[in-house]
Amino acid sequence: MPQSLDYQSGFRNHFTTEALPGALPEGQNSPQQVAYGLYAEQLTGSAFTAPRSHNLRSWLYRIRPSVAQSAYLPLGEGSTATAPLSKPAADPNQMRWDPRPLPDAPTDFIDGLLTVAVNGDAGTQTGCGVHVYAFNQNMTERFFYNADGEMLIVPQLGSLRLRTEFGEIEAGNGEIAVIPRGIKFQVRLAEGHDTARGYICENYGSPFELPGLGPIGANGLANPRDFQTPVATYEDISGDFALVAKFSGRLWVTQLDHSPLDVVAWHGNYAPYKYNLANFNTINTVSFDHPDPSIFTVLTSASDTEGMANIDFVIFPPRWMVAEKTFRPPYFHRNLMSEFMGLIHGEYDAKAEGFLPGGASLHNCMSPHGPDANTFEKASEAELEPQYQAATLAFMFESRYAFQPTETALSADFRQRDYVDVWQGLKSHFSPDKR
Numbered sequence: 001m002p003q004s005l006d007y008q009s010g011f012r013n014h015f016t017t018e019a020l021p022g023a024l025p026e027g028q029n030s031p032q033q034v035a036y037g038l039y040a041e042q043l044t045g046s047a048f049t050a051p052r053s054h055n056l057r058s059w060l061y062r063i064r065p066s067v068a069q070s071a072y073l074p075l076g077e078g079s080t081a082t083a084p085l086s087k088p089a090a091d092p093n094q095m096r097w098d099p100r101p102l103p104d105a106p107t108d109f110i111d112g113l114l115t116v117a118v119n120g121d122a123g124t125q126t127g128c129g130v131h132v133y134a135f136n137q138n139m140t141e142r143f144f145y146n147a148d149g150e151m152l153i154v155p156q157l158g159s160l161r162l163r164t165e166f167g168e169i170e171a172g173n174g175e176i177a178v179i180p181r182g183i184k185f186q187v188r189l190a191e192g193h194d195t196a197r198g199y200i201c202e203n204y205g206s207p208f209e210l211p212g213l214g215p216i217g218a219n220g221l222a223n224p225r226d227f228q229t230p231v232a233t234y235e236d237i238s239g240d241f242a243l244v245a246k247f248s249g250r251l252w253v254t255q256l257d258h259s260p261l262d263v264v265a266w267h268g269n270y271a272p273y274k275y276n277l278a279n280f281n282t283i284n285t286v287s288f289d290h291p292d293p294s295i296f297t298v299l300t301s302a303s304d305t306e307g308m309a310n311i312d313f314v315i316f317p318p319r320w321m322v323a324e325k326t327f328r329p330p331y332f333h334r335n336l337m338s339e340f341m342g343l344i345h346g347e348y349d350a351k352a353e354g355f356l357p358g359g360a361s362l363h364n365c366m367s368p369h370g371p372d373a374n375t376f377e378k379a380s381e382a383e384l385e386p387q388y389q390a391a392t393l394a395f396m397f398e399s400r401y402a403f404q405p406t407e408t409a410l411s412a413d414f415r416q417r418d419y420v421d422v423w424q425g426l427k428s429h430f431s432p433d434k435r
């Protein structure tokens with residue numbers, strides 16, 4: 001039987017959790033001697049001086065401090081890339097990819113990362129990297145942390161067991177998990193799964209937060225109580241372990257003689273979390289027209305210009321379509337913001353075919369897109385009865401910065417080179433005599 005995990009509820013609460021009673025100091029963070037002979041260590045996710053509303057830090061009480069490690073050595077990049085690319089390749093062409101093939105050879109999460117596109121600049125903490133992971137091996141002797149950004153993980157195939165310094169998270173299709181910058185973790189397959197594939201947004205910028213709700217009111221969209229943060233759990237094991245770090249666009253490795261998952265207790269508001277997208281309270285029109293997709297924002301990463309996100313994480317969940325006298329699928333459009341999309345399951349209402357679960361599409365700044373020709377014909381004639389769109393869950397990483405696809409993604413066999421043809425059937429219906 002898979003062991004079920006305990007979580008603490010709330011978005012970015014000031015949590016307290018201990019795996020041994022009394023391991024957390026009371027009334028202070030750094031006692032002269034910590035209970036059980038533990039070391040106290042602070043991890044910050046913001047500048048010390050960030051405004052209180054955005055100040056992120058946790059205190060960890062661990063068997064050995066993180067600094068008990070060897071020198072870092074370069075490990076190469078594998079199939080990962082980081083912005084800015086040495087040969088920038090931003091391209092106004094609409095692009096689409098089939099699902100990335102699953103590996104045949106033994107591959108763990110780190111080796112199974114492939115960067116599809118990047119934007120902004122990791123060094124100036126703007127933009128993001130978009131990766132697809134595909135792997136079939138558990139990380140056992142290897143651990144990972146990312147100094148370049150936080151990782152929003154969107155599983156598509158298989159369920160993940162994310163073993164982190166802060167405790168364990170399980171996340172599968174229809175759920176997301178976020179591992180903040182710097183937190184050490186290991187990725188394994190959840191019991192009963194032998195392969196996993198999914199998407200990652202590596203957010204170089206300000207950490208994801210819940211969007212403001214404006215006139216929606218105090219409730220709605222992703223509600224804070226539905227976010228789940230793990231409870232402390234630790235292992236006290238010795239051995240030959242490797243800690244892989246992504247730092248400044250390269251992978252590095254340092255050797256450890258113990259597991260870094262040795263945090264017995266922690267408190268603070270900087271911690272990993274998961275969220276089940278089925279808990280999203282979807283709000284949409286009950287009158288006419290197709291609202292802009294910002295109404296479906298789950299999480300947002302602010303840029304330094306108010307209202308222009310570094311990245312919005314948006315979903316297109318199951319929902320009732322009731323709009324009257326309306327072309328119901330997404331409209332034709334050209335946007336300032338650039339859009340990377342993936343499909344978690346089912347079908348997407350703008351694309352009759354070709355956009356598959358595990359696949360991806362990219363529509364960069366001002367590149368025109370919208371419903372394909374088949375969808376346009378069908379939706380223009382459809383009976384406008386209330387209709388429940390059940391089997392669908394797509395998502396979008398939407399950013400103010402244009403995405404640069406990587407060389408690997410551009411030359412991949414699984415790229416659909418004829419994507420633009422989906423709009424070729426859109427013929428003129430114009431007649432000055434017809435109103």
Ligand SMILES: O=C(O)Cc1cc(O)ccc1O
Pocket residue numbers: 290291292293329330331333339350363369370396
């Ligand atoms: O391009 C897309 O499919 C995403 C999208 C969906 C929508 O409902 C309206 C605008 C938009 O960019």
Ligand SMILES: [Fe+2]
Pocket residue numbers: 333339363369
């Ligand atoms: Fe769009």
